[in-house]
Every structure is written in C-alpha cells, then in structure tokens.
Amino acid sequence: xxxxxxxxxxxxxYSMTDEERAELAAKLDADLDxxxxxxxxxxxxxxxxxxxxxxxxxxxxxxxxxxxEPGEELSPLMQGIQQLKYDETExxxxxxxxxxxxxxxxxxxxxxxxxxxxAYTEGLKKKCNDDDINAQLYNNRAASNFFLKNYRSCLNDCxxxxxxxxxxxxxxxxAAECLYHLNxxxxxxxxCDKILSSEQxxxxxxxxxxxxxxxxxxxxRDRRKQMAAxxxxxxxxxxxxxxxxxRKIKFKGKDSSALKLSDLEPQFPDAMRSHVTIDxxxxxxxxxxxxxxxxxxxxxxxxxxxxxxxENMFAEVFNEHPEWDAEKKYTAQGVRVYFEDENERVHNIPxxxxxxxxxxxxxYTLQGGTPGFMILVSGSEAEKTYVK
Numbered sequence: 001x002x003x004x005x006x007x008x009x010x011x012x013x014y015s016m017t018d019e020e021r022a023e024l025a026a027k028l029d030a031d032l033d034x035x036x037x038x039x040x041x042x043x044x045x046x047x048x049x050x051x052x053x054x055x056x057x058x059x060x061x062x063x064x065x066x067x068x069e070p071g072e073e074l075s076p077l078m079q080g081i082q083q084l085k086y087d088e089t090e091x092x093x094x095x096x097x098x099x100x101x102x103x104x105x106x107x108x109x110x111x112x113x114x115x116x117x118x119a120y121t122e123g124l125k126k127k128c129n130d131d132d133i134n135a136q137l138y139n140n141r142a143a144s145n146f147f148l149k150n151y152r153s154c155l156n157d158c159x160x161x162x163x164x165x166x167x168x169x170x171x172x173x174x175a176a177e178c179l180y181h182l183n184x185x186x187x188x189x190x191x192c193d194k195i196l197s198s199e200q201x202x203x204x205x206x207x208x209x210x211x212x213x214x215x216x217x218x219x220x221r222d223r224r225k226q227m228a229a230x231x232x233x234x235x236x237x238x239x240x241x242x243x244x245x246x247r248k249i250k251f252k253g254k255d256s257s258a259l260k261l262s263d264l265e266p267q268f269p270d271a272m273r274s275h276v277t278i279d280x281x282x283x284x285x286x287x288x289x290x291x292x293x294x295x296x297x298x299x300x301x302x303x304x305x306x307x308x309x310x311e312n313m314f315a316e317v318f319n320e321h322p323e324w325d326a327e328k329k330y331t332a333q334g335v336r337v338y339f340e341d342e343n344e345r346v347h348n349i350p351x352x353x354x355x356x357x358x359x360x361x362x363x364y365t366l367q368g369g370t371p372g373f374m375i376l377v378s379g380s381e382a383e384k385t386y387v388k
Contacts, residue, residue, distance in 0.1 A: 093128035100126070101137055104144075113144040120144070135165035142174055151181040169195075173205070180208060185216035237261050240278045247284075249359050252342065252367040267368030274302050276369045283307060286355060289372040290317070294382035295324050299375075306356030310337050310349065310373075329377050336383065338374040339364055346387055349373070 016024070091099070100123030107116040120141035124134065142157035158175035161168050172195055179188035192209035196202060244264070245256045254263055264276055266287060274287035284306045290299040299322075304313060314332035321328045337349040341363040349358050358364060359371060376383040 093126040094130050094133060096126045097123040097128040097130070097133050097137065099123075101133065101140065104137075104140055108140065108144060111147075113147050116144040117141055131164040135161045135168060135171070138164070139168060139171050139174075142171065146174055146178070149181075151178045154178050155182065167198075176205060176208060180212055180215070183215070183219065185212045185219065188212040189216070236278070239282075240264070240276065240284075243278050243282060243284055244276075247356065247360055250365045252365050264369035266370045268298075268300070268370050268372070274300075274370075279305075284356070286359075287370050288355065289370055290375050291372060292330075292375055293386050294376065294380070297324060304355050304371075306359070307354050309352055309354050310358070311351040313355075314351065329380070330375075334378055335375050336378045338376065338386070339372070340374075341365065346374075 100119045104116040104119035104123065107113075107119060120137045123137045124141075128134065138157045138161035142154045142161065145151075145154035145157060155175055155178040158171040158178065161171040162175070165171070172191060176188055176191035176195060179185075179191060189209055189212050192205045192212065195205045196209070199205070241259055241261065241264075245259060248256065250256070251259060251263060266274060268289050276284055276286045278284055286304050286306065288301040288304040290301060292298070299317065301313065301317070311332060314335060318330055318332050318335075322330065335351075337351060337353075337358075338346050339349065339358070339361075340346055342365050345363075347361065347363055349361070355371070358373070359366065374386065376386055
C-alpha cells in the first residue's frame with residue numbers, strides 16, 4: 001500500500017503494530033502542521049504593550065491602586081462597570097443611594113472629604129424611600145463637613161438626619177459639637193443634656209457641657225463689656241457733637257443743630273483713620289491737611305489742638321526742610337496761611353491765630369471732619385499767582 005492511499009480503519013479488537021502506530025502519529029503531526037501553516041498570518045494587538053503595562057494595569061478596575069478623580073477620563077471597562085452600577089433603569093433608588101453611600105464611605109476613609117460630600121449628595125438626590133439610608137447619608141455628609149470645619153453645614157445635616165431618625169446617636173453627638181464651635185452655648189448644653197440622659201457616664205459630653213457653660217459665662221461677660229464700651233462711646237460722641245455745635249463751626253450744606261457724627265468723617269484719603277476727638281478738658285483735637293499749591297503736594301497733620309497756633313505748628317512741621325523744598329524757603333516765619341470760602345474766594349489767616357479761631361472765621365466752611373488750609377511762601381510768585 002502506497003503512502004497516498006487511504007489508511008483502513010482498524011476493526012474492533014485489531015491490535016496495531018508499532019510501525020503502524022508510528023506511521024499514524026507522523027500523519028497526524030503532518031496534518032496539524034499543514035492546518036497551522038494554512039491559518040491567516042496576523043499580529044496580536046489586543047494585549048498590553050510591554051512599555052505601558054503598568055499604566056494599563058492602573059486603568060483596570062481590579063488592579064487600580066487609587067480611585068479615579070472627578071472629571072478624569074475613565075477606561076471603557078470602568079465606564080461599563082459604572083453604567084451597570086449607576087444605571088437608573090437597572091437599579092432602584094434605594095440601590096443607587098446605597099451605591100453612592102459606599103462611594104462616599106470609601107472617599108471618607110481615604111480622607112477625601114470633599115469627594116465624599118459629592119457622593120453623599122448624589123445619593124440624597126435619588127430620593128429613595130428608605131429613611132434609614134437617607135439618615136445615614138445626611139449623617140455621613142455631616143461627618144465630612146465636620147472634618148472640613150464647615151460647622152454650619154454639618155449642623156444642618158445633623159438636624160436633617162435627626163428628623164428622619166429620632167435620637168440618632170452619631171447625629172446628636174456631632175450636632176452638640178457643632179453648636180459649641182458655632183458659639184451657640186445654650187443649645188449645646190441642651191443637646192449635651194439630651195445625650196447624657198441616656199449616656200450618664202459619657203465623659204466626652206460631660207466635658208463638652210462644662211466647656212460650654214464656661215464659654216457661655218465668658219461670652220456674657222464680654223457682651224456686658226462691649227455694651228458698656230458702646231455706651232461710653234455713645235456718650236463721648238454726644239459730647240463731641242455738643243462741643244462742635246457750641247463753637248458754631250459752619251459745615252457745608254448742614255445746619256449745626258442737625259449735625260451727626262457721620263458728618264465729622266474724614267474726606268481726605270490720608271486722614272481716613274483719623275477723626276476729630278475731644279480731650280479730657282473738653283477741647284477739640286483735629287486732623288488737618290496742609291496743601292502746598294506751588295508743588296501740588298499735601299501734608300497730613302494727625303493731631304492739631306484747637307488752642308495751638310499755626311505759628312507753633314509750622315515750627316514743628318518745618319523743623320527740618322522737606323525734601324521737595326530744594327530752595328529751603330518754607331520756614332515757620334516765612335509762610336502764610338490761606339483758605340477758600342464757598343465762593344472760592346481766598347482769605348488769609350494770621351500765623352498767630354489758633355486753629356480754633358480759624359475754624360470759627362465767618363467765611364470758613366468745613367466739609368467733613370478734616371479742615372484744610374493752603375500754605376504759601378510769603379511774597380513769592382506762587383503766592384501772588386494764587387491770590388490773584
């Protein structure tokens with residue numbers, strides 16, 4: 001029998017010789033090789049490339065070492081799992097709320113409190129009918145807010161949890177702590193009393209109650225001090241107004257009898273923190289602006305007593321020559337004082353006058369609580385130009 005002829009199938013009970021068995025095995029090997037060689041030659045592209053296998057591992061939900069960040073692009077497999085997990089057609093509102101609660105708990109354990117808040121909020125949006133699940137979502141979101149020191153938001157969530165689940169221990173505990181941090185000491189004490197009615201030996205809230213009592217007393221003491229200071233300030237303000245009215249100083253667009261403290265507010269930017277005051281003897285001390293038209297500069301005098309003369313003030317101001325006075329012509333004896341009335345007419349004040357006398361000049365009108373005067377070198381061209 002030639003090699004190309006079909007081999008007969010051995011009948012039942014037929015025993016093959018070693019040569020026949022070897023010949024059959026060789027034929028089977030040749031057939032397998034022919035089949036493999038006949039397959040289409042193409043490269044395998046579905047695997048992970050060697051240089052990026054770690055990167056690809058991180059995308060796989062079974063091997064990733066950290067959860068994806070919000071907004072981060074997800075791998076197709078992760079997207080598929082998420083669609084299954086959060087598909088509203090495949091899950092009930094209760095199942096979805098639980099899924100978001102689990103996500104929030106995972107982020108909370110990782111101390112990613114803001115991410116946890118987002119997850120718990122999404123769970124609450126599902127509006128499931130299970131009050132116990134919703135209470136847990138509110139309570140867990142409260143815990144996340146507490147660690148972020150969002151005490152007001154935390155308290156609101158605790159109260160929402162307690163509406164759904166009365167006497168919820170964790171929500172009660174956290175609400176008491178929030179009330180302390182929000183300086184609501186009376187309410188904090190009430191919550192501590194409620195907790196201690198069933199947990200008499202709870203040292204944490206025994207201590208918190210004591211701290212709240214002490215803080216309440218300190219707050220009441222501070223409030224009394226503040227009220228006393230406000231009363232004193234009010235009395236001082238009334239004394240100041242009476243002193244200004246008594247001097248019959250004219251204010252632009254104001255009748256002296258209707259004068260208010262706000263009318264004494266500074267008008268110049270440099271003087272915004274300086275106000276007219278009254279000393280122990282009932283005398284006024286003003287912040288004053290000196291203006292130098294020749295150089296278009298100003299000088300702020302923080303405290304100018306109404307009984308002090310311009311001459312004395314100039315001796316202090318020009319004790320050292322200003323940098324801008326290169327010719328050293330501005331001296332206590334060499335300058336003159338001017339002001340403009342409401343009609344922009346110029347008036348000279350003798351250097352020997354006091355500030356108080358200048359302010360009561362029949363033509364002087366004060367705007368705001370900062371008097372202003374023009375200072376010019378006597379006999380200079382700048383003075384002649386300004387007066388003209």
